[in-house]
Amino acid sequence: MTFVQLIDCRTSRFDEMNRLMDTWVEQTKGKRTATHAVVGKDRSDTSHFVEIVEFPSYEEAMRNSGLPETERIFQGMVALCDEMPTFTDLDVVRDEQLNPATSREFFERAGRAGTAELFARFADDYLDHDPANPGDLGLAAAREEYEGWRQAFDFTFRVDDQIAQGDRVCTRWTWAGKHTGEFVGIPASGQNVTMTGTTWHRFRDGLICEGWWQYDRAGLMEQLGVLGK
Incomplete structure (x- = not known):
């Protein structure tokens, strides 16, 4: 204890x-x-x-x-x-780390929840950093990108590990999906695919106000047959 x-x-x-x-x-x-x-x-x-x-x-x-x-x-x-x-x-008889719980909830709901529900704990001035995008995204664009992933894949996240320090939470995750719709010009293939990555969330007043993503996009494209093995 x-x-x-x-x-x-x-x-x-x-x-x-x-x-x-x-x-x-x-x-x-x-x-x-x-x-x-x-x-x-x-x-x-x-x-x-x-x-x-x-x-x-x-x-x-x-x-x-x-x-x-x-x-x-x-x-x-x-x-x-x-x-x-x-x-x-x-x-210690009760120990709640609220920011990690909010991050975990985001990943557990992703792929299942609608956009409004999923992004309910995000700040209006949220900023998303993803090396796959040419520039940073605001909240509206991040929600639109999420909808694009939902239309292309039936997917879920598994949270593998989390650490928290100050106002930041890092989540290491495994993503698993089935390619059911067009994705960056690739027609639906029915292929089952997986991907690993990490996401840092920064919090302000209990809301996620910034996110940094790193994930194996090249591995995903290889599984979809776009990149040679």
């Missing part, structure tokens, strides 16, 4: 504490078990800081605490605080 520790402290020497944490990160390379750390400053009290540290489990957190480097850094941290920091130990 994922474990999170909250460290609440007050200090007027945050720059020194920040350098202290940099030292700990450097000294514990290859040994620390923390997977994610965030430090926040109270907007109403600039001397109040909260650090949120995530671990794969409580046991891994205790192993991390047992490192001699951690103990030394803790003593240095206490010396820099205006008062004794407090610790809150939390077992």
Whole structure:
């Protein structure tokens, strides 16, 4: 079970504490078990800081605490605080990553949903980057391109992997389709085809506002008999 520790402290020497944490990160390379750390400053009290540290489990957190480097850094941290920091130990009972879920939903619906439903979570100023197109597409043009793919193929996406960082989500996917309509001048062949690729989505206010596509278009054309093997 994922474990999170909250460290609440007050200090007027945050720059020194920040350098202290940099030292700990450097000294514990290859040994620390923390997977994610965030430090926040109270907007109403600039001397109040909260650090949120995530671990794969409580046991891994205790192993991390047992490192001699951690103990030394803790003593240095206490010396820099205006008062004794407090610790809150939390077992994570619910963890929702909303942006990855929105990206996943897009791929799970693609090929099945209508244009309005599929693009409901896209910003009006959405910008689409696809090396197969001569230029970037806005939302209306991206919707039109999607309709073109739907008319040419009965298809679905399988989400193989996802990572998220900040406002961006990367999805590695496998696309499978049956060629049922004209595609870039190629008449319907009934051929079953597959393709792999990755898509980066950038989010703003919970909406997808930009997308970057990379996929094996040459492999698709080869399967359709346009490119020689």
